[in-house]
Amino acid sequence: MMNPGKYQRQYFMPPKGYQKWTQKEYVEKAPIWCSVDLRDGNQALVIPMSLEQKIDFFQLLVKIGFKEIEVGFPAASETEYEFLRALIEQDLIPDDVTVQVLTQAREHIIRKTFEALKGCKKAIVHVYNSTSFAQRQQVFKKSKEEIKKIAVDGAKLLKELTDETGGNYRFEYSPESFTGTEPHYALEVCNAVLDVWQPTAVQKAVINLPSTVQLSLPHVYASQIEYMSKNLKYRENVVLSLHPHNDRGSGVSDSELGILAGADRIEGTLFGNGERTGNVDIVTLAMNMYAQGVDPKLDFSDMPHICEKYESYTGMKVDERSPYSGALVFAAFSGSHQDAIAKGMHWIESEDPDHWTVPYLPIDPTDIGRNYDADVIRINSQSGKGGVGYILETRYGLNLPPKMQESMSYVAKDRSDHLHKELLPDEIFSLFKETFEHVNGSYDVNEVHFRQLPDSEIEAEVTLTAGDKETSKTARGNGRLDAVSNALKAACHLEYDLVTYQEHALTQSTSSKAIAYVGIKKPDGKLSWGAGVDPDIIRASIDALVSAINNR
Known part of the structure; x- marks a missing residue:
């Protein structure tokens, strides 16, 4: 004793x-x-x-x-x-x-x-x-x-x-x-x-x-x-x-x-x-x-x-948790920590770039040769939407809607939990594309022709595939995406509400592609998400809508 x-x-x-x-x-x-x-x-x-x-x-x-x-x-x-x-x-x-x-x-x-x-x-x-x-x-x-x-x-x-x-x-x-x-x-x-x-x-x-x-x-x-x-x-x-x-x-x-x-x-x-x-x-x-x-x-x-x-x-080892020098001392796996760090990074960039006050990070990791992508936001089964969103935004230029960030975080956590491993940034990006971008399923839009109507509405003539059958449908809407959505609903007897639409350029150049995010609400109140990437923003938004429908 x-x-x-x-x-x-x-x-x-x-x-x-x-x-x-x-x-x-x-x-x-x-x-x-x-x-x-x-x-x-x-x-x-x-x-x-x-x-x-x-x-x-x-x-x-x-x-x-x-x-x-x-x-x-x-x-x-x-x-x-x-x-x-x-x-x-x-x-x-x-x-x-x-x-x-x-x-x-x-x-x-x-x-x-x-x-x-x-x-x-x-x-x-x-x-x-x-x-x-x-x-x-x-x-x-x-x-x-x-x-x-x-x-x-x-x-x-x-x-x-x-x-x-x-x-x-x-x-x-x-x-x-x-x-x-x-x-x-x-x-x-x-x-x-x-x-x-x-x-x-x-x-x-x-x-x-x-x-x-x-x-x-x-x-x-x-x-x-x-x-x-x-x-x-x-x-x-x-x-x-x-x-x-x-x-x-x-x-x-x-x-x-x-x-x-x-x-x-x-x-x-x-x-x-x-x-x-x-x-x-x-x-x-x-x-x-x-x-x-x-x-x-x-x-x-x-x-x-x-x-x-x-x-x-x-022949000694610098411990991973050794203050300042360890490989994991800046790493945030916790969802709430990641969210606070991501918001703190955005705040100093826009409000006070000369002073470091980011939550959970006593110093700027880049001051000692570390980097944010590899050393700060780390994704595993404990991570949250803030961390996943931060990596996709800072490394790949994707600015997901908040609710879509949440959905993506669940996908990442599930994959990490299943594999019993941390997910690297490239794996997270691949998982996003696999889950939300150009998702194959029962429905696809092959061709669309738009016509401006006198009352400011848009008419869309949509050629689409439902299962193994191709069909066409014409519908009106208060915009191009709304018109295509109404045509799909009518042709395929679909029930949902188009609740979120967001888009931005992926690169700042004349040849840049655009990415669109679409969220639809199903009758049970749950959201389904899709993303589309194309040089034409209308085509990107249609692809995002189809992916959201296929993801139901």
Whole structure:
């Protein structure tokens, strides 16, 4: 049986009064982004990336717009070392991009890291050691002073080796497992490190506060961040960074609230890849800003391409429901949703094209390389008239009468239910033509001659086929279609009322065809529909009438 009693809260609240972040409404500007896909993300893969894949992935990250990219832990493995050397020796690092390397606060690892950096134009050297209560107690069995000394000694060695080599390096420190560290102690360690580095406006230091394992609700993490932000030494010369993981499923909210609380920088991965439940998903985080009208300074305008490349490099799968990036995140199968989306699309086109407010779609899918036909309105047995009508209108130029849309939606739902599959746009169009256009049956009109009468009525002489017999009939009407309808009724003893007639051009050209829609009401009150397509609008309307009769 599950036993919640064996768990207790492992986080520590800062002093009261660090909740000013709650007064902010939204993230007002993009943070500094640092991708850790090539280190933290790669470390979490079942099959780590090859050197060639890493180089390709690095170039994709540059193209997206990352200006800081953690490329590995060069002292941890020969592959990581060779990757960094390849970037340097092949001159693959753009001048406006800074690579970041990770090292534990241990002397031989730090020295190996500096060897790997030889010839690098600029870099961030990221040193860390764990400071949490649990790790001090169980793993290292060291006092607070001993743990702080590890951090300070590591910071000193970074400074010494940089001075010796003349490298253009900035420094970053992480109190690993920050979320399980007493806030006042984490502050003490970080300030001791900063005292060693003495950051300046020109050579800023990065203090990175990782949610190595999520232990609390996001508001607790935000209050911890605000406490650190307001009490760090040299704050104007410190870039306060976050590295949230996703153990509680709140990596994005941790990051957003952390930025409100004072963070300047985010370390994360595309689509949240990382150990256990992963790192913060930078795609979601950045697109959340975009959806609020804030430029994230990252380019996701070709999301399908990014997803494809990411999957090929990592062997991972972008889930179909992954926010913004998933194949189904904009898809509407529900009839009411489809109707609202279709009406919303028409509204912004005619009323407010400069602002996106379409129901159920937080952003315009075309902004990230998706399209409405394939990604938004999807037809299955749950779909309604709005979705079917929208596809036929936007893709094929058919503007069906509302009641005919309803009838067509039932036809599509029935076909989808029978096949147990989604219907693609071309299948819907074919189904429309098969069901309503030029429907063969008991009746057909072979030839019609019209005559204008003095009283403004029209006389139609109709040659028609009923069953296997051809006959002719003349009748009057208040228009051509009405006259033909009256002739058919008289010749074939048909009972119905002509209740709907609508037509429009299919293409805007001198040789365009016209389409006509006709609805007739049978004695039992039910409607029957037909459509006709022809360069001659009268012929199209007659064909639509005959199809509606045959569809009874």
